[in-house]
Every structure is written in C-alpha cells, then in structure tokens.
Amino acid sequence: MLQAALRSGAAHRTSVFELFARRLPDGRRYGIVAGTGRFLEALREFRFGTAELDDLRKRKVVDDATLEWLGSYRFSGDIWGYAEGEAYFPGSPILVVESTFAEGVILETVALSIFNHDSAIASAASRMTAVAGDRPCIEMGSRRTHELSAVAAARAAYIAGFATTSNLEAGRRYGVPTSGTAAHSFTLLHDDEREAFQAQVDCLGAGTTLLVDTYDVTNAVQIAVEVAGPELGGVRLDSGDLLGQARDVREQLDGLGATKTRIVVTSDLDEYAIAALQAGPVDAYGVGTQLVTGSGAPTAGMVYKLVARADDAGTMVGVAKASKDKKSVGGRKYALRRIDSRGVAEAEIIGIGERPENDGNDRELLVPLVKGGEIVGDATLEQARERHLASRKELSRKAIQLSRGEPVIPTTYLDDQP
C-alpha cells in the first residue's frame, strides 16, 4: 500500500487519520483511554533499522524506493488526542494524526495495537475500581497474558485506579507501585503450614500477608496468628465461597485479637464478584485473569481511518467508506464534552468545521500531543490517574452500574460545513 502510494505520488498528500471506537463493548456505559503515553514512547523510537530493512529487502516485500523511504522515516506531522485516563464514547476521536498519507498510514498498526490493548484493560479496570470504592485493587494478572502485555496491563490498570501490581517490571519501567504475595507452592514446599508461615514471617515480618487456604482455612488462620501474633498484616483467601469465608475469618481474627489484620481475596475476580464481595469484610481485592483479558472485552475494537486528505489543489477533502455496516464520518473533528449546570456530562459533541460557541460548560477533549514531529504532550502516570478519576466522577452515576446498558452519554455529531 505504501509502495503503491509512493509510486503514484499520492503518498505525499496531506492526510488526517482518526483513531476511534465505533462502539463500546456490549453493554458497557463508558470506556477509558489508555495507551497515549506508550504510543508517544513508541513514536519516539519508531524507526526501521538495518535488521528490518535487510529482511524486507531479502524477502522482496517492498521495492528499493520504499526501503529508502522507510530507512529515513521520521514522523514530522501533528497529533492531537484525548488525554490518557479520559473517558471515551462511540466515535470519540481518541487520536487525530495529520501528516502526509505515508507518514500517517505507517503508524496505523502500532497506534491501534497500543490503544486497543491498553484501553481494553483500563476500561475494565475502571469498572472494578468504581465498584471497589475505597478498597484497594491489586493487579495480579501477569501470568494470564503475553509477557509484555502484562507490563502494559499493569500500567493501564494503575491509570484506572488500581493501587498496586505484582508485575515488578511495571514498577521498574513505569513506576507503578508493586506488591507481592506468596503462592500455594510456598506452603507446599515446607513440611507443614506452620513452618511455611514461620519462614515468611521471619523474613518479611508480622506485617506480611499469609495465604491461608492451602489446607484448612480455620486451622491456618489459627496458626497464622500464633506465628505472627495479632499484628499479622493480612491473610489471603484464594478459593471457595469467598464471601462466607471472609465473614468467618473476620470473626475468627477478631476473636484472636487480630482486629487489624486485613483480609485479601483473590480467585478469578471480576467487577461482578467484587460487587458481591462489597457486602463482606474484605479489605483488598487481587484481580488477575479478568483484568488482563478486559473482563470479556479483550480488545477495545478501535479503528484508524483516513477521514480527510488533500486533493491535487491542496484543498482538504473529507472522505469516508460508503459501507452501511461500518460507517465512518469524513472530515477532521473537534471533540467537546458537554457538561450540564450541575457538572454532569450530558453529551459527547463531535463536529466538523467551526466548533460551536463555548457556553462555558463544554470541555475541550483534544490536547496537542505532537507538533511538527516533536512530542509536546508527555504526561505523567499520576496525571493520567487523576484524569481518570476526574473524568469518571463527571459521568452520571449510571455510568458505574454494572448492568448492561447504553453509553451513559450520547455522541452527537455536528457539521456546519456547507
């Protein structure tokens, strides 16, 4: 595609690509943008090196002119996008890329891969942390997804309100706070549970969290408090009737004087299981599989479409595929979140041409990310975390209902072009 466009000359036409989701996953009320920081990091390093070019040459994938173009590739255009952590809705222009066709089209796969993965995780994570309220959620899903998706998933979960991750590389690379846990293998390795608990407490102090469901929970809790004393930091439950067990264990701990010992639960939790456990004396949730697989929606289903390009005279022309079931709206967009007088979001306004007079309640959603090839939109992970909280808080309470429904605000398209 690139080679043919370079040869026909059309590759150099100024073009606008937009990255957006045609819809939210079935029944979801909102989505959360994540991946912006990783995308900018990828863009900074987006080069075709000798190894890649040699391979393309050897396998005759593209011609020499295309190889030469790839070898000197540097993105020199402009990019705007939603701030990382922002809520999004069907049609929201999460990324707007303005450059030559060639410079923009080559970013399609990397942009979509990052936003589709990271936003799927953040969108699921946001529902979990909304339901969990003040109780911290711990990301523990690394082993259930590709080894590097795991690092990105920990980052996305943190943006959407998770407290910590068990992924140490996410700690190293992105500064996500980390916390660990002991597995059943640690208990099974030792001759008995008391010996295992003793080894853990000797090493990590009484503030550690002991896994109490390898054999018999009641017995294990008794031993745990005997070994660590009532200052025992926490116990973890990883199987069975978690709600009932949490209640029994709380009572038992309190009876043993371990009134401050926390109860951490894990075991294939998702937002629905967390909601059910909110009724019990649970202090923290460890979430694995359902977090890293987006709780039923492992990809955000975003697309990257050419929406406008120059004609021979250099005039920008809006373009869109005509297909009925995959409609796109041509033309470069602006995006505003309309906020009512009580501060609650009421519509996602997406338009072409002149934006409407701002009545003071419209919030501008597109921020500059790249100008003339230079990255200008770097944000910290803490800023993304704050953006997520503020953006979610702005949505009506219906947004965090777990029942299936429509997007919590409608997407309204405006077009003042002739």
Add this chain to the structure above:
Amino acid sequence: MLQAALRSGAAHRTSVFELFARRLPDGRRYGIVAGTGRFLEALREFRFGTAELDDLRKRKVVDDATLEWLGSYRFSGDIWGYAEGEAYFPGSPILVVESTFAEGVILETVALSIFNHDSAIASAASRMTAVAGDRPCIEMGSRRTHELSAVAAARAAYIAGFATTSNLEAGRRYGVPTSGTAAHSFTLLHDDEREAFQAQVDCLGAGTTLLVDTYDVTNAVQIAVEVAGPELGGVRLDSGDLLGQARDVREQLDGLGATKTRIVVTSDLDEYAIAALQAGPVDAYGVGTQLVTGSGAPTAGMVYKLVARADDAGTMVGVAKASKDKKSVGGRKYALRRIDSRGVAEAEIIGIGERPENDGNDRELLVPLVKGGEIVGDATLEQARERHLASRKELSRKAIQLSRGEPVIPTTYLDDQP
C-alpha cells in the same frame, strides 16, 4: 516468596512444577499447545541484569542475599513438555520442570504468560483452519492486540495451520510467511477508485488483490477487471453480507472472464463465520480480532503448580492443595495418548509412578526440552506445524465440531503408588 525460601533453606529442595490447564475453555473439545519454542528462547535469555537488580535494590523489593542469587541465576534443571503443536486436554502436563524450588518458581510467570497466550491463540486458530479445510486462513489481527502479542499470535496461528500473516515482524523473527493487503484508506486517498486500483496494479502487477467494498461492490469489481484484466489476482470483501456478495461477485467475475480471480473475505470472522462461508465461493479467509483474542477465550487458563518436592531426607513427596474447587494431583506425572486400533485417540492417560506396559498404541507425550540447564528440545516452526496437523488428525471427528461439548477424549489418572 523466593527470599523467604532462600532464608529458610527450603529454596534448595528439589522440586517438580507442572504447567497444565484445569479445564478447556467452555465447550471446547481440545486445545493446542503453543509457546514451547518461545519459552525455550525466553529461558535462554532469562537473566537479571544490572538495570533490574538496581531497581529491586533501590525499591527494597528483596534483600541482598536474594539480589545476589538473582544476579547469578541460571536454570540448571531438567524440563520435559508436550511438543509444540500437540493437542492437550484438562490435566495434560504441558510442561514439567524439575530443579530446586528457587530455580523453578522463578520461571512461573514467564512460562504461564507464554503458554497461556500462545496456546489460547493456537487453540482458536486450529478450529478455524479445521473448518476452513483447504481454503487458506490469513492472520490479520495485529492491530487488535498488544504490539508484541501480535508477533507471538502470528507465530501461534501459523503453528495451528494459518497460511500467512500480515505481521512483517513475525516474518522476520520466526520466518512465518507474510502477505499484505490494501486498506480503504488507500482507495480514499486517491481521487477515485479507478485511480487507486491503477496505482496498485501499476506497482504490484495484475496478480494483486484489490479491495472492492469502499463504495459499490459491483461497480468496483467491474473497474478492477477493466484495470487489471482477467488476470486479476483477487478481490477482497470486508463488509456486508459476505456470503451473498461472494456469490454475486463470483458470478460477475466469471462473466467478465476473470474465472481465476480469487475472492478473499475479511470482517470480524471467527470459526462460526468461516463455517457459514464454506457454502460460498470464497477462496481465502482473513481473520483478525477473533484470532488474536482466542475467539472468546483470550487466555488458556493454565496454572503452574508444585506437585512434588524433596523432604529433609531427600525423598520426593507428592504435594497438592486441598481446596475442593481447585484440585491438583500431587506427584510427578507421565502422559500418554491412548490410540485405538483404528488410530483414533481415545484417552489422555496421566499417571504417577510406573507407567503401564505399552501395548503399542500408547503415544508418549512428554519430550525432553532441557537437560541440566541445556536446551535439548529445539524444534522448528515447521515441525510444530506438522505436529499440529498429525495430532488433530488423530482426534475423532467430533473434535472439530463447533457446537459446544466436552473434551473429545477423557483424561484418565492412574496412580500405582502405594
């Protein structure tokens, strides 16, 4: 966990870990092992470098003794496993790791990440290629998953019978055959469809595949044949009623003399959509989202469990968690596929202790992968592809039925230990 075990001394006990799936994804009849080659590659490079150790030290994640142990980490044990491409069932010991506890436990996350991801993809891909029969499946899902999962997914799909991938890095890194396609943006970039088709044919020859559903399919097919001649390689349909359109387009192409022009269809295909399209004149399937998300099962749900470890006297003791809902079977396993006299698989025999007398029809499933830290089980991707085909062919025809059901063969546990 590692630090506590190093300090208690238990870390040095000889241990056996097994990686297995407690169940197949809901309704699936078989799974396909993928990731073995990537796991061995990861094991070869599994080191803790200065950057990692400095970070762990700085953030006080582990103590100095543990840092020192990590810094000199080299796996020195033995590993057996199912050959890559092999079918697996609940309980199949896909990987058996024998080493000290410390050496084995530290591999848990990387092993599970790789096998859970790659096997989820291969298991879904195998159903797709089984249904597609002689019609090639093209992997096109890169943009719907994490940017490096995409490379691994292309590899796993190829093992499970996909013909090619659009992921060029999978071509470079693993030698997976690659093939590309033009997007709607290429058509929209040009002033009209004829100009776009002409640019593509000028550059890639008449044998290329033209995307014909940007505006009006019938009109586009007419233009495509006018531009490329009846030697046109293929047309691609990416929206709408694919079965009806394929029939119309075939008739139109034949009428234009383009009787050898192939029809490639894409558009959120999964194994069910492919099955429905088998009734139509379709020549190849491009599969994206549903492939890279495991068609409803994005993770294989495999676990990595300590099943045996030495006691103080050095005697190996089988161990298992007692929980009812997450039962594991203690002890180091052997694994055989029992084949009936017609060559059809009839049971997955998993046992502890002495294996039964081989009556000539049992197929040994565990192959040596690592001996004393040295990798001995390298296999080529082509071998994995052949293993997949042979293993799938050995299953009864029920295996490739798409309707939901039980595993096509039962898992039988044998235990001749006292």
